[in-house]
Amino acid sequence: MTRLLSDKVAVVTGGARGLGQAMCEAFSEEGARVIALDMGEMTYNKENVEYMELNVTDSDACQSVYEAIIEKYGKIDVLVNNAGITKDALTRKMTEDQWQAVIDVNLNGVFNLTRHIGPHMAEQGSGSIINISSVVGTYGNIGQANYAATKGAVVSLGKTWAKEFAMKGADVRVNTIAPGYTMTDILKTVPEDLLDKFAKMTMLNRLGQPEEIASVALFLASDMSSYVTGQLISVDGGMRL
Numbered sequence: 001m002t003r004l005l006s007d008k009v010a011v012v013t014g015g016a017r018g019l020g021q022a023m024c025e026a027f028s029e030e031g032a033r034v035i036a037l038d039m040g041e042m043t044y045n046k047e048n049v050e051y052m053e054l055n056v057t058d059s060d061a062c063q064s065v066y067e068a069i070i071e072k073y074g075k076i077d078v079l080v081n082n083a084g085i086t087k088d089a090l091t092r093k094m095t096e097d098q099w100q101a102v103i104d105v106n107l108n109g110v111f112n113l114t115r116h117i118g119p120h121m122a123e124q125g126s127g128s129i130i131n132i133s134s135v136v137g138t139y140g141n142i143g144q145a146n147y148a149a150t151k152g153a154v155v156s157l158g159k160t161w162a163k164e165f166a167m168k169g170a171d172v173r174v175n176t177i178a179p180g181y182t183m184t185d186i187l188k189t190v191p192e193d194l195l196d197k198f199a200k201m202t203m204l205n206r207l208g209q210p211e212e213i214a215s216v217a218l219f220l221a222s223d224m225s226s227y228v229t230g231q232l233i234s235v236d237g238g239m240r241l
Contacts, residue, residue: 002031003029003030003031004030004031004218004221004222004223004224005027005030005031005032005077005078005218005221005222006030006031006032007031008027008031008032008033008077008078008221009032009033009035009069009073009075009076009077009078010024010027010032010033010034010035010076010077010078010079010080010221011034011035011037011069011076011078011079011080011113011117012024012027012034012035012036012037012080012082013037013038013054013056013080013081013082013083013109013113014037014038014082014083014084015034015035015036015037015038015049015051015080015082016036016038016040016041016042016043016051017038017040017043017044017184017185018184018185018186018210019082019132019179019182019184019210019213019214020036020038020080020082020083021036021043021044021210022210022211022213022214023080023082023213023214023217023218024036024046024049025044025046025049025214026211026214026215026217026218027078027217027218027221028046028047028048028049030218030222032048032077032078032221033048033050033073034046034048034049034050035049035050035051035052035069036049036050036051036052037052037053037054037056037065037083037113038051038053038054038083039053039054039055052065052068052069056083056105056108056109056110056112056113057104057105057108057109057112058112059112062112062113062116063116065113066113066116066117066120070120075120075124076117076120076121076127077121077126077127077128078127078128078129078130078221079113079114079117079118079121079127079128079129079130080129080130080132080217080221081109081110081113081114081129081130081131081132081154082132083105083106083109084105084106084132084147084150084151085101085102085105085106086102086144086147086186087099087101087102087146087147088143088144088147089143090142090143091145094145094146098146099145099146102146102147102150103146103149103150106147106150106151106154107149107150107153107154110131110154110157111157114129114157114161117129118161118164118165118172118174119165121165121170121172122164122165122166122167122168122170122172123170124170125170125171125172126170126171126172127165127170127171127172127173128172128173128174128175128220128221128222128225129158129161129165129172129173129174129175130174130175130176130177130217130220130221131154131155131157131158131174131175131176131177132154132176132177132179132213133151133152133154133155133176133177133178133179133232134147134148134151134178134179135178135179135180135234135236135239135240136148136151137150137151137152137153137154137155137178138152138155138178138232138234138240139240151178154176155176155178155232158174158175158176158230158232159174159230161174162174162175162229162230163230166229171226173220173225173226173228173229174229174230175220175225175228175229175230175231175232175233176231176232176233177213177216177217177220177232177233177234177235178232178233178234178235178236179208179213179235179236180202180207180208180234180235180236180237180239181195181198181199181201181202181207181208181236181239182207182208182209182210182212182213183207183208183209183210184210187207195207201239202236202237202238202239203237203238203239204237204238205237206237207237208235208236208237212235213235216233216235220233
């Protein structure tokens, strides 16, 4: 039985844990050779998931990792720009370092890798790029001006790249996922009463699971979404309805 990503090479930034881990595992189970890029150590072992250390803010390192992947596998079929950080503070209290750190990882980091992989996909004639945004990128959030700015920006990047990388007729698709509150390690440190409040903000009256985000990423990575590009897909349980 042919799996959804058989013979595909997928690259996932922030792939060592959380949402990245869930996506790496889902892609691997559907036949992909997966390269998990991260600064932290892998927190799991999965067949066909290979770890490579990368700081996405380092432009030269991004180029080197891209070249190493192409040298080893000859192609890249899927890129998930998932790496991200938060450094929350009210705007009047936010330091330049807090602002810049989030911009560097969440926005510059997305550009640093895609500037190589996107044109490669255009040249090979096919590929799927998936940016991971957030509901905060659409609706904003108190104390997260830096994070909201970056997550809104990657939506616009996705729409622009959907046009650029398919400009000469290549079958390259670029889409963005905006998760709602999802039970990753970050939320596990949040007090239970706040988690209950977040859950009640959704139409489904619960928080999301990493596997639910990963299933949408799998859809976008595979040929099931062959006519979907330039889109923002919210996976938030109806949080803002």
